[in-house]
Amino acid sequence: MTEPPRRLERLLPFLRWRSALNREALRADLLAGLSVALVTLPQALAYAQLAGFPAHYGLYAAMLPAVIGTLFGSCVQLSTGPVALTGMLTAASVAPLAAMGSDAYLALAVTLGLLAGLMQLGLGLLRQGWVLNLLSQPVFTAFINAAALLICFSQLPALLGASGPRAPQLVDEANRIAEALMAPHLATLAMGLGALIALIALRRLVPRLPGVLVVVMACTALSAATDFEAGGGAVVGVLPPLRPSLHLPPLPEWHLLTGLLPAAFVLAMVSFLEAASSAKLISEKTGEPWNENQELIGQGLAKLAAAGAGTLPTSASFSRSALALANGARTGMAALISAATVVVAAFSLGQWLHHLPLAVLAAVILDAVGRLFKPASLLRVWRIDPDDGLAAGATFVATLAFAPNIQNGILTGLLLSLALLIWRSMKPRIALLGLHEDGTHRDLERFGLPHPHPHLVVLRFDGPLHFVNAARFREAVNWARTAQPDVRVVLISAAGINAIDATGLEAVRREAANLAAHGQQLAFCGLKKQVIDVLERDRLWADIAPHAVYRHERQAIDALAPLADPPENL
Structure with a gap:
C-alpha cells in the first residue's frame, strides 16, 4: 500500500515536505526565505551584468527557475538562481559569437542554457550522474581559482569608471583597464571602493546582517542624493517594465548550435559540480541524504525554466545556500518564499534601482567571488598527489591562457586528468x-x-x-x-x-x-x-x-x- 506514494514522491520530490511542515518549520523557512531574498536581489542584478545580460534579467532568473529547482531537486536548502561562475561561463562562451547585450547574444546565451539544461535533465533521468564525476576535484578547484581571478579582473573597468563597452579579447580589455588606471573616474572609484570596504567590514563585524542589501541601498540613496549619474557615474538606469513571460528564443543556425555543444557540456558539468558541492556540505551538516540524479533533474529543469523565461542560465549559489542553512531552512518552502519576495520587490522597487551605480554591483561581485580564490588549495593538491597537482596546474594556466574562452581551460584539465588516469592504470x-x-x-x-x-x-x-x-x-x-x-x-x-x-x-x-x-x-x-x-x-x-x-x-x-x-x- 505504501509503494505508489513512494513512487510518486520520486517523481515529485516536493511531496516529501509534508512530513516536515509544521508551525515551527514554517517560521524557520520564512526567516530563511526572507534572508536569502535580501541577498538575492542585488546579486541577481550583478550576476546578470557579469553574464552580459541587462541587469533586470537577473531578477527573472531568481523567480521561476528558483521555484522549479527546489520543487524537483533533492536538497531543499539549495538556492537556485543567477550565480557568478555560471554567468562568467555564459559570457565566455557566447561573447566570441555576438556582441554582448545584443539580441543575437541574448538568444545564443539562452540557447546555451537550454542545451546545458537538457544535458543535465537527460543525465538525471537516465541515472547517469556519475558522468559528471569525470571532472576531478583538483581540476574543479583550479578552474574555480582561475575563474575567480578573471571575474575579478572583468569588474575592474566598472570599478574604475572606464568608458566604452567590454572588449571581447582579454588583451584589449587589459589595455582598456590600463587606460582607466591612468585616469580613473574618481567618483566612481570612490563609490566602488567604499562599497567593497563596507561589504567586507559588515561581513566580518556583523555577519548576520544582510550586508549586501544594506550597502546597495545606502549607495543607491547616496547616488541619488549626490546626482552621481550627472557627474559621469555609470548607473543601472531606467529598468523596463518587468514583464516575465514564457517563450523560447528562435534556435540559431545549425553551425552555431553545434558550436555551442562543447560549451554547454562544460556549463552543465561545472554548474552541477557547484550545486553538488553545496548539497554535499549541507547533507553533512543536516544528516539528510541528497540524490545526485534527482538534483541533476532539478537543476536541469531550472535551466529549462530560465531558458523559457528568456534569461541567463542558472545554478545553485554556494553563498545563498549556506545562508539558507544558517537561518534554519527546513523545507523547500524557504526557496518559494525567497522567490515570492524577489517578485514582490522587483515589481515594487524596480524604478528605485535607477540610481544604483554599476561600480557598486562590481563591488558585490568582487566581494563574493574574491573569496573563491584560494591558492593554498592548489598547493595542498600538489603536496598530496603530483599527478593531481599537474592536472590542477595545467587547468589553472590554460583557463587564464584561453581567456575569455575559459571553457577550454576546464576541458584541458579534464582531458589531462583522464590521460593521467589511463597512464596510472597502465602501471x-x-x-x-x-x-x-x-x-x-x-x-x-x-x-x-x-x-x-x-x-x-x-x-x-x-x-x-x-x-x-x-x-x-x-x-x-x-x-x-x-x-x-x-x-x-x-x-x-x-x-x-x-x-x-x-x-x-x-x-x-x-x-x-x-x-x-x-x-x-x-x-x-x-x-x-x-x-x-x-x-x-x-x-x-x-x-x-x-x-x-x-x-x-x-x-x-x-x-x-x-x-x-x-x-x-x-
Missing part, C-alpha cells in the same frame, strides 16, 4: 611476496623477506586486468618466473584484480601457455567472483581452474608445494 603496482612474521604475505623487497618456497614465486598484481595494462601483466609474469633459480610455479595473488576484459583474458592465456612451454605452472589465488565469471565464459577456465580456486596465499602454497618440488625431492 599498476606489482610486487613479489614473502611470508611476514605476522603471518601475512607482503612485499618481500620492502620488508626483506625470503621467497615462501625455493621453487615457487608469489606475484601480486594490484589493479584491473584490461587492455590498458595487459602488457604490464605479461612483463610481470615473465619477471616472476625468473625471480629465483628453477622456478616451477608462478602464483598470482589476484585479490587486487577486480575486473578483467577480453585483452586481459588473452594475456592470461598466453602466459599460461608460455609458462607451460618452459615446464612451469601458472596458478591464482584470491580471484574475485566477477573475474571468475568472465573466465568461465571462455575455455581457458577449464585449463587453469585446477590451480586457480585457492582462497589465499597460504592455502595455495600448501597445495602447490608438491607441484613446485623438483622430481628428485618427491
